[in-house]
Amino acid sequence: MPEIFQVDRADRIIDILYGVATGRATITHRKLAFRVGTRPDVLGHPLERVSRRAVERGEPMWSVLVVSAETGTPGPGFFGLARRLRAEYRDLSDAEILRLESDRCYEAAVSARPA
Numbered sequence: 019m020p021e022i023f024q025v026d027r028a029d030r031i032i033d034i035l036y037g038v039a040t041g042r043a044t045i046t047h048r049k050l051a052f053r054v055g056t057r058p059d060v061l062g063h064p065l066e067r068v069s070r071r072a073v074e075r076g077e078p079m080w081s082v083l084v085v086s087a088e089t090g091t092p093g094p095g096f097f098g099l100a101r102r103l104r105a106e107y108r109d110l111s112d113a114e115i116l117r118l119e120s121d122r123c124y125e126a127a128v129s130a131r132p133a
Contacts, residue, residue: 028067030054035068035080039127046087066099073103078122082115091116 034053038045047058054064065081072079079100085091097112100119107115 027054027056027064028071031064031068032072032080035083035123036127038083039078039080039123042124044083044085044090047084047093048087050084062093062095065096069096069099069103078126079103079119080123082119083123 031050031054034045034050047061051058051061056064061084065084069079069081072081079096081096082092082100084096086093091112094112097115100115101107101110107118110118
């Protein structure tokens with residue numbers, strides 16, 4: 019019997035967001051939802067899992083790259099979670115968190131590229 023390989027949705031999202039980061043870009047909720055086969059309004063839980071898993075692994079919060087088509091920024095839930103997961107963000111503005119965490123993603127993507 020052939021072996022069945024399953025990919026966790028959070029892992030799939032991380033892979034997509036890593037690719038987005040290599041291009042120093044962002045992706046809208048709608049486009050990400052399409053790529054993982056779900057609706058944009060149900061991405062909240064998987065994106066939280068992505069953020070928690072990334073912080074536990076010492077990685078950037080890849081979910082910062084998932085933005086609203088209207089505002090070009092992550093939803094307010096991202097900023098609250100970032101403040102809870104990273105003590106250094108507790109007193110920072112949303113704009114500062116956005117800049118710092120986006121930079122972490124872009125730097126991690128560049129440093130992981132093979133020479």
